[in-house]
Amino acid sequence: MSQQRLSYDGSAPGPGLARLIVVVVLAAFAGVYVLAAPFRTGETVRTVGTVALTVLVFASLLAWVLPRAARFRGVALATVQVLLAGLDVLAFGTSVGILAFAAGTLLLTSYALPALAVLAGAAVIAVLRAPGAAAAADAAITPVLGALVVYGLVRLADRVADLAAARPALTMAAVSRERLRIADELNTGIGRGLDAITAGSRRALDHPEEIDEVLRVARGSLADARAAAAGFRAMSLAPEAAAARALLAAAGIEAEVRTGHEEPLGSAGALLATVLREAVTEVVRQGTATRCVIETSERDGRVRLRVSNNGPPTAARGEEGLADAAARVEAAGGTLTTGLGADGRFAVEATIAATPRPVSLPDPTAYGLSVTLLAVVVAGFCVKALLQLSWGANLAVAVVGMALIAALQLRWAVDDRPRHRYALIAAQTLLSLAPVLWIGATWIGAVGFLAGTFLVALPIRIGAPLVAAAMAGTGAMSAALSLGPARIVNYTVSTLVTGLVVYGLVRLARLVRDLRAAGEELARAATVQERLRAARDLHDLLGHSLAAMLLKCELARRLGKVDPARARAELTEVVAMAEQARADLRAASGAGEPEMSLETEIESARSVLTAAGVETRVERGHGPLPGPAATVLSTVLREAVTNVLRHSSARHCVITTTSEAGLVTLTVENDGLDPRARRTPPGSGIGNLTTRLAAIDGTLTARPDGTGGFRLQAHVRPDAED
Template identity: 40%
Template sequence: MTVVFGGFVVNAAQYVVAESTALAHVAPAAFCLTVMMVLQLGFFATPTADVRNAVGYAALVVQAAVVLGPIALYGEGWTGMPGFLAGDVLLVLRPPAGWVLFALIAAANGYAQYRLTDVPLEAVYITTLTAVIGLVVYGLSRLRGLVRELADARSELAGLAVARERLRFARDLHDLLGFSLSAVTLKAELAYRLVPGRKDHARRELAEILDISRQALADVRAVASSYRELSLDDELASARSVLTAAEVVVSVRCTAGELPTRTRTVLATVVREGVTNLLRHSKAETCDIVATATADGVSIEIVNDGVRPVPEERPDGNGIRNLTARVEALGGTLTAGPGPDDTYRLHAVVPHLSEDGDQADATPDPRRGQAMAPRIGTLIATAVFTGYAVIGSVFVVVSKAEPAGQVFAEACVLASLALVLGFFSRPEARVRSPLGYALLGVLALVTYLPGLLLADPYLGLHGLLAGSLLVALRARVGLPLFFAVVVSAGVIHLLEGGGAINVTYGFLVTVNHGLVVFALSRLRSMVSDLHEARSELADLAVTGERLRFARDLHDLLGYSLSAITLKTELTQRLVDRDPGRAQQELSGILDVSRQALADVRAVATSYRELSLDEEISSARDLLTASDIAVTVRVEPVELPPDVRTVLATVLREGIANLLRHSHATRCGITLAHEDGVLVLDVVNDGVRRAGGTTRARVTAAVGGSGSGIRNLTVRVTGVGGTLCAGVEEDDVYRLRAEIPR
């Protein structure tokens, strides 16, 4: 960003100096350019700066003065600088005002150029240049903040992705053990009554308790160790999420269709363990995961560029040996090791199986479609790159080439634009592939041929080629080639007899355009990543909170079930020898099983004492990570545990619903006393319409067992309060809980 902005400034400075080197002529320009850059880099483009307030408006006025004032003194040499003001307008003012003023600045600058030169084509050129510079300023300034936001979001996603996996285990535990523990409780009560007079019957009940407790303990261990039915789609989605969070460029394709349970589970295990080993033992930057149905069976292949020696796996580990054993158990094969082109390849093939385990044909069900990048990144990149093409077309029109030569040059300009827009800047494009390298060659041809064949150094979009090299190649190769293109652009001007300004222009424009292509391509990708991250954060936020309750479940129930098993075995031995003692042990079994059942239900439904302070802090962090401006005002107050838990639950569900169902940009959270009533207010500007009309504010009805407004209303009513939720007249959505002191 600094290099690109500096390039614009240096370009303007050289025109000023070319007119005159007198101090009185140069000093005002130097002062204005310095102030402009300080404001741009130190305020407008700073991620932590709040530019939409009085300070931001004042800074915008100062920026307008140092950008527009010198036009009267320096004329054409200063016509690129209003682009900075146009970009800052987009950063400070909200739509549509920002975009309207942006268009007016570009049009006014073009008109000023027309008044200076009376050449319509130059007016078009300057209008386009101003708009392009404005979008570059806006896009790169947002990029700086997006880098930070994406790092925070990825870090949180990495933890929450793991949380989702662990919660899945907790959910399985609840499903498995709710019935088992209820059965143990009922049978222990029955055995207690049977011990005095019907010992044979009591022994049978104890034997069944022992079987149930042993099976339940095995279920706990099985679920906690991930030995259960797995979903291949879930594992592929999880792999994509975790690898993206680890900044690995990942491509996932699945055309395996519907699979039998055993096949699906084994392939999902291969994906999980392969990705885990990649993250633990390699330094991969790219990873391709492909699941396909073939004539021989179903294949899963994981290829990454982080080559490493095959680690020695323990016989009882979950590594390559264990995966091989699981795949071979279904009659399949698994291979792992370095492959061609410095890649590491894990490949498993499982023959077609029916649900009962016999081989059968599988019907592929191709998955297609990838999420489009959000419009903002796409529109900025498209507008800027198209602007570069328009500027290139202006140079074609004013060139001295024959009509056939101009047609050829224009075709090359359009081809360059099509390659960059249609391939190199697309987030989902596989630019580091044989196709990508071939298209780089084509882009180089259409960049250099017009200038060389028509002897005009201004023909050819060298910056688009330079930026695409940075996008498509690793730094150790891309950077040298980038600088080679930059040098070549200046040398071409020099060989064609250009002066110092022309040669400097060739260097600067290629550097600027190249870095902008690279940055906006990354911006487009990062906006897409952040959009997906926000959706995932909304889904995973509740997961992370519920994990707090689930994290001790295995240890807790492992102990409880072991205790039930031991006490049942002891009771079996005591039934004949000491019935009274047997009944005492059965009482202990009942206590343990009831407590374990309560623990399962409490963990699974999150009914425990919550910390309101933790929930507020969590809400602030989550909203900030989701690019939502949040304000929190909390009055210090001592609350009973039940009230604190209810308010924490209201806040948690309110924030989760906000992220899932609204398009909010601002949210306010307030906890205060109003006339003897404790009020929790959650307000946001992401109003969702129902049937095209704004919903009236409503008081949620009591009832229902869901986790939404009805369930929250029940909980608030339980502590003597009321809860309201809905859209208000000023187009904000308010969730409000009121509880009497």
């Protein structure tokens, strides 16, 4: 799935491009009356007067187009524009079409009745000037269409600017909603558990029999925290894909990830993350593949994950580890299959319904209105052309031809790259040129729609020369039909103007649509990032606290009868840890920023490791640290201690801090690692710490030494944080 990535700020390229399109189209519109002046008046003075008034009318409209000229907007300028346009028409004989600028301005200023009055006046003047009913109707329709074009183009440019301005607010609103949802989830489950641990630990100080209940609640809360962290990470497949790539690379397998889905995925992501984890683990376990491809796609409301590799299939492949994942996928209404694909690779493929993504920008009707406006304008141009024909076979053919051209024109607004694009362009070219042979000059105006198609359907390097060719062809056909110089110029210039009007309306409609999509994508990405942040905080902060509380409760239970004083001291620490965990929970839910002291964390680490029977030595060599550096290093230490307890049988651990040349280093070394043990898939802890350190330009290394030891080092430059 390819997506157009847009990056709009308050000015260019989105709003800036939109306003540039409007200025160019309206300038071309005004240019028709400027170029027609010499042919109409025949006098230099009258020509100069017409050109000057037309330019002033156009210039006054720019106050409603350009933000920097917004201070000039108002009733006074609109009134002046109406007077200038009226003078141009009445005194110099300019076409009533110039009144479209004045009527459009009045509509933009929310004066609908005066705008209707101007259009009615234009119709009266057209009737008085025109030699026949058809010509009068044609002249009367022109200012109406022009007013709609002016109003529509400017309003569409405003919608583009509004949508661009709404992006930050939308993103913040999405993050705020996600924080409220996260806070509700965490406080309902884990928050109540922490309260129960605190209350139970206090009761156990005097009633040791209560410690079993505290242990039960602590185990449940720790399981809830880990499940919540996994659930938050599962909103996006990106972390799991990154972990999979790292695992494959460590096993010497070339990995390629092709992403074709939208984030966040919600519950669907959780299931697909499980499938991905199990599939990649199986590839590594088999040890026969040299290349693995991870692909995702999304279509018709379903998300598909495919993990393929070039290793030879075996009977056991897909049976171990994937059975539970397959059952969960099928229970959710999805499918999971394994076997050889059409490309000869063994593949695991899972498909599941996508979770609804309730993220949207304001003004959802803007794109629909833009397409409707385009349809009205195209229909108006078609009616203008048909009015020039008399009743008969030619009229029937013309109606069918114009309907087909209008349908083709609207197709480009709703589909940038339709199938058989060049065939559609060829069909419109034929419809625009061939009828001239039997309908005559009246059909020449259809070439303007063709020029618009060239601009919207083809790259500018191809479209622009074709528009020039269309204009030249229009002039040649007009001359071949023995039209006068004024009509030849009018048809030639009108081809460009009609093409630009169509281009402007279609391009702005696409900008509205694409900007909406970009804003929604940004909000979805912000939602994913917020949940990933919550997952990191749960894992790094709260997970450690709960694990430490569980350990100390176990120790207090064992010491209850042999050393009651020591047991009370351990329970007192549990109460303090529970209170700190409450603060960690607020940070994880986005209600506050975690503030941690490295000194306090070192003492806590010593206490937890000692309680677990690990001999711990601490060597401090750092000075005072600013808040961000202290918090990140404290988080690193928490994760390191958790890994020592969970992933080793350590008997000794050394925690060291140093400060040299402005570089502060935290080192945690432990023994108890079996150098012959099979490498397991990486967890999220190291990735979380790398992300946190990178945010303050820090680095992290963590690796076994090959002799049963493990070393983790974090480096930060506190002085560089500002």
